[in-house]
Amino acid sequence: MTHATTEPTAATGPLTLGGLSVEGVNQCVHCGLCLASCPTFSELGTEMDSPRGRIFLIKSLAEGRMTMSDSVVSHLSLCLDCRACETVCPAGVPYGRLIEAAKAEVERVRPGSLARRIFRWLNFGLLLRHPALLRFFALKLRFYQTSGLQRLVRATGFARLLPGTLPAWEALLPRIPAGASRAPLPRLIPADGARRARVALLEGCVQSVVFGDHNRATARVLAKNGVEVVVPAGPGCCGALNAHGGDHAGAVEMAKTTIAAFERDDVDAIVVNTSGCGAHMKAYGHLLEHDAAWAERARRFAATVQDFAEFLAREPLRGPLRPVPITVTYHDPCHVVHGQKIRRQPRELLAQIPGLTVVDLPESDWCCGSAGIYNLTQPEMATRLLERKVAHVLATGAEAVVTANPGCILQIQQGLAARGRDVRVMHIVELLDRACGP
Amino acid sequence: MAPLSNDRKRALRPELDALVGTDGVLSDPDELLVYESDGLTLFRALADFVVFPRSAEQVAAVVKLANREDLPFVARGAGTGLSGGCLPAEGGIVLSLMRMNRVLEVDYDNQIAVVEPGLVNLHLSWRVGPQGYYYAPDPSSQQACTIGGNIANNSGGPHTLKYGVTTNHVLGLEVVMPDGEILWLGGKTRETPGYDVTGVFVGSEGTFGIATKIVVRILKKPQAVKTVLAVFDQVEHASAAVSEIIARGLVPAAIEMIDHLTIQAVEDAFGCGYPRDAAAALLIEVDGLAVGMDAQTERIVAACRERGARDTRVARDEAERQLLWKGRKSAFGAYGRVSPAYMVMDGVIPRTKLPYVLGRVNEIVAAYGLRVGNVFHAGDGNLHPNILYDPRKPGEEARVVQAGAEIMKLCADVGGSISGEHGIGLEKADFMPFIFSAADLGVMARLKRAFNPTNLCNPGKIFPTKKSCGEVAVGYRPHPIEAKGLAQRF
Numbered sequence: 010m011t012h013a014t015t016e017p018t019a020a021t022g023p024l025t026l027g028g029l030s031v032e033g034v035n036q037c038v039h040c041g042l043c044l045a046s047c048p049t050f051s052e053l054g055t056e057m058d059s060p061r062g063r064i065f066l067i068k069s070l071a072e073g074r075m076t077m078s079d080s081v082v083s084h085l086s087l088c089l090d091c092r093a094c095e096t097v098c099p100a101g102v103p104y105g106r107l108i109e110a111a112k113a114e115v116e117r118v119r120p121g122s123l124a125r126r127i128f129r130w131l132n133f134g135l136l137l138r139h140p141a142l143l144r145f146f147a148l149k150l151r152f153y154q155t156s157g158l159q160r161l162v163r164a165t166g167f168a169r170l171l172p173g174t175l176p177a178w179e180a181l182l183p184r185i186p187a188g189a190s191r192a193p194l195p196r197l198i199p200a201d202g203a204r205r206a207r208v209a210l211l212e213g214c215v216q217s218v219v220f221g222d223h224n225r226a227t228a229r230v231l232a233k234n235g236v237e238v239v240v241p242a243g244p245g246c247c248g249a250l251n252a253h254g255g256d257h258a259g260a261v262e263m264a265k266t267t268i269a270a271f272e273r274d275d276v277d278a279i280v281v282n283t284s285g286c287g288a289h290m291k292a293y294g295h296l297l298e299h300d301a302a303w304a305e306r307a308r309r310f311a312a313t314v315q316d317f318a319e320f321l322a323r324e325p326l327r328g329p330l331r332p333v334p335i336t337v338t339y340h341d342p343c344h345v346v347h348g349q350k351i352r353r354q355p356r357e358l359l360a361q362i363p364g365l366t367v368v369d370l371p372e373s374d375w376c377c378g379s380a381g382i383y384n385l386t387q388p389e390m391a392t393r394l395l396e397r398k399v400a401h402v403l404a405t406g407a408e409a410v411v412t413a414n415p416g417c418i419l420q421i422q423q424g425l426a427a428r429g430r431d432v433r434v435m436h437i438v439e440l441l442d443r444a445c446g447p
Numbered sequence: 448m449a450p451l452s453n454d455r456k457r458a459l460r461p462e463l464d465a466l467v468g469t470d471g472v473l474s475d476p477d478e479l480l481v482y483e484s485d486g487l488t489l490f491r492a493l494a495d496f497v498v499f500p501r502s503a504e505q506v507a508a509v510v511k512l513a514n515r516e517d518l519p520f521v522a523r524g525a526g527t528g529l530s531g532g533c534l535p536a537e538g539g540i541v542l543s544l545m546r547m548n549r550v551l552e553v554d555y556d557n558q559i560a561v562v563e564p565g566l567v568n569l570h571l572s573w574r575v576g577p578q579g580y581y582y583a584p585d586p587s588s589q590q591a592c593t594i595g596g597n598i599a600n601n602s603g604g605p606h607t608l609k610y611g612v613t614t615n616h617v618l619g620l621e622v623v624m625p626d627g628e629i630l631w632l633g634g635k636t637r638e639t640p641g642y643d644v645t646g647v648f649v650g651s652e653g654t655f656g657i658a659t660k661i662v663v664r665i666l667k668k669p670q671a672v673k674t675v676l677a678v679f680d681q682v683e684h685a686s687a688a689v690s691e692i693i694a695r696g697l698v699p700a701a702i703e704m705i706d707h708l709t710i711q712a713v714e715d716a717f718g719c720g721y722p723r724d725a726a727a728a729l730l731i732e733v734d735g736l737a738v739g740m741d742a743q744t745e746r747i748v749a750a751c752r753e754r755g756a757r758d759t760r761v762a763r764d765e766a767e768r769q770l771l772w773k774g775r776k777s778a779f780g781a782y783g784r785v786s787p788a789y790m791v792m793d794g795v796i797p798r799t800k801l802p803y804v805l806g807r808v809n810e811i812v813a814a815y816g817l818r819v820g821n822v823f824h825a826g827d828g829n830l831h832p833n834i835l836y837d838p839r840k841p842g843e844e845a846r847v848v849q850a851g852a853e854i855m856k857l858c859a860d861v862g863g864s865i866s867g868e869h870g871i872g873l874e875k876a877d878f879m880p881f882i883f884s885a886a887d888l889g890v891m892a893r894l895k896r897a898f899n900p901t902n903l904c905n906p907g908k909i910f911p912t913k914k915s916c917g918e919v920a921v922g923y924r925p926h927p928i929e930a931k932g933l934a935q936r937f
Contacts, residue, residue, distance in 0.1 A: 035787045035839075038786075038789060040780035045525075055473070055499070055543075069477075080475045080477050099713070099780030100782070
């Protein structure tokens with residue numbers, strides 16, 4: 010065996026990485042059926058940038074065959090966490106959990122430069138945890154965008170002089186809407202007509218300041234369909250961005266805050282209109298399973314979480330519906346279609362809107378490159394995937410792309426704008442709001 | 448071959464960078480380790496470099512460099528192979544063809560497509576599907592495996608029964624020969640005069656060169672398809688039904704068998720609609736003209752019923768049909784639900800021996816204290832016993848290898864073969880003497896020398912290894928019959 014590699018250790022007991030279980034790697038039988046579903050593997054063709062390859066990296070780290078070298082870090086970091094591989098995996102490897110544990114380990118072992126650590130603390134430790142601060146930041150950002158300062162920065166080329174990935178960050182800053190859109194929702198929105206259910210709506214962190222109008226539309230559509238909506242005060246970010254970004258401890262704390270805030274109301278469902286939050290909140294049961302005081306509460310909470318389309322499609326839309334005579338195509342957000350396995354429901358809702366033409370989007374369930382903050386941390390790969398997405402969108406000839414997640418909306422909007430194309434990107438709730446009427 | 452010294456690796460790296468670009472060469476030990484296995488994790492071996500060429504010229508340049516440096520090289524596709532065929536058994540260079548994945552040309556009128564080797568099998572059918580065409584060879588891994596890899600292994604699939612294997616669908620190949628010369632075998636016409644060198648190349652498991660362009664036939668999608676699920680309480684009855692269908696002169700496109708344990712795994716995976724309490728199920732598909740399709744389906748259902756089927760069901764629509772096939776084609780991976788690892792065997796037997804051989808397989812595997820799941824191309828008599836094991840348990844891997852060898856011997860003894868479609872690779876090189884005499888192997892060796900005289904192109908595969916040359920197969924353990932002196936490695 011002249012060129013044999015080191016033998017995998019015959020480990021006893023469950024495999025862990027930085028204290029988090031990665032035992033799920035042993036479900037991978039290396040069949041490779043995931044390969045062609047992985048956006049990064051499809052772009053690069055390198056096994057380390059495939060689900061099977063990354064599972065191998067995680068397994069090798071846990072078994073001590075590898076250490077967290079620069080190259081290992083780069084391949085783990087390049088994962089979108091889109092979980093397309095989970096959808097096709099026959100063995101049921103819990104890939105999302107594995108990559109989150111691995112990313113947490115990357116942060117623990119390789120926290121990076123001081124600037125990066127401060128930046129992460131600003132986001133994960135401060136802004137996302139304190140809604141008031143986030144709103145204050147949004148106010149400043151709106152001033153930057155509306156005062157002419159942003160135009161000046163871009164026109165003078167000053168942005169390009171910023172260090173590192175800051176220019177990319179500057180270009181991707183979401184447009185902050187006027188104050189009325191950022192105002193919190195009323196705490197109770199009564200149902201129109203016969204009450205069908207009572208739900209709690211998650212306002213979200215970034216969602217509430219950037220896409221407050223979507224929250225308002227969600228409440229209106231639910232109310233029109235006989236759903237009473239309560240909007241709990243208190244929960245800030247659900248912790249999804251922290252979990253995906255490798256801040257496990259922060260994610261655990263924010264999950265508890267969120268659960269506590271929602272437990273005050275007795276509801277039939279907790280409705281979420283952002284994909285990453287919905288998928289993450291459904292996984293609270295797993296996140297807190299080893300915390301005796303919280304495990305049961307988390308499981309109960311997670312079982313009531315539903316994606317907006319998942320909940321609404323349980324019954325036919327209440328008419329009369331107004332025609333929306335445009336041609337649209339639907340882009341599946343990763344954490345709706347792969348994270349929550351919701352593929353049919355949004356399409357069923359769209360099919361009920363009179364006058365609406367829906368054309369199929371090739372690779373509709375492929376990541377657009379937004380992936381939380383991926384477009385900021387991995388701008389090159391994000392851009393490649395965005396260009397692929399935009400090309401497919403344009404080929405459909407649709408007037409609008411309908412999707413269900415703020416990150417996808419911002420990303421695809423930016424990609425279409427860069428091509429100078431006038432195609433709208435909408436949240437599915439905006440379309441339903443138009444159809445359901447005022 | 449010993450691993451390259453660090454000095455020599457450092458010296459060669461810039462040269463490879465110049466040939467394929469810096470983003471097309473891997474030499475980092477952690478990255479190379481990810482390439483230690485293909486779909487069969489029982490075998491592990493490290494390369495010195497993995498390179499990602501984008502054209503035949505780049506492949507040829509790398510091959511010439513390997514020749515100059517006396518370095519072995521091997522082509523790799525998606526790495527879904529199940530015999531260790533693309534492993535760098537003796538170090539050297541792995542040429543990953545994943546960046547050569549374009550459809551270069553489609554000629555619908557003449558029903559051919561020209562593709563690059565890294566193209567995923569299913570992606571060709573997706574590409575030509577809107578025009579009403581498809582690529583017939585459908586290995587179960589078709590959603591991930593590449594057409595280049597299919598060429599190497601002459602891959603089959605469920606629909607092999609009616610449509611034949613890969614070689615029946617390949618008209619021509621552009622090949623980088625083991626010395627780096629680029630040439631064409633066959634072409635775009637159905638027949639080429641002289642020796643059928645294309646036919647010789649297909650199935651040569653990467654030992655005769657590297658295909659860089661492939662001319663394949665594409666077929667018009669059948670007008671009608673019917674898929675029958677027949678459920679049995681006894682495996683023997685399912686086996687008998689297979690023979691009965693064929694004996695009645697019916698020609699299904701596919702007859703697949705899936706056993707009890709495998710049904711549990713695929714139902715856990717995707718909830719495909721196989722009854723969990725069945726001992727075995729047959730998935731039978733007929734396709735062709737719409738006229739007569741119902742009558743044919745009824746005759747198949749009748750044959751199954753008469754041979755003891757508890758229940759039969761015809762898929763109502765395309766969605767149900769696709770779901771049944773998804774279960775069948777995901778079965779290997781789905782074993783991850785019930786076991787941390789498996790080794791799939793790929794034996795071929797005369798169809799009439801199915802009941803006997805399946806029974807013996809169960810006995811053999813049980814004797815080694817292991818479990819086996821069966822999912823296979825029953826119509827072709829192409830068995831896939833999957834031995835389930837846990838690599839973390841000391842000694843289990845060795846028992847798997849021994850059980851596997853006994854199963855291969857069993858297939859050979861009943862007049863069958865040791866591989867239907869997965870190739871010989873590293874895994875079964877030492878079983879070749881079960882079915883080939885020294886003279887048979889001698890002819891093959893001379894053929895190999897004609898293509899690959901230096902033996903740098905994918906060495907260590909197919910042929911039983913020679914101890915005298917100091918070469919030992921990776922992961923090799925002496926076979927029991929060898930230990931008893933009944934067989935000899937040469």
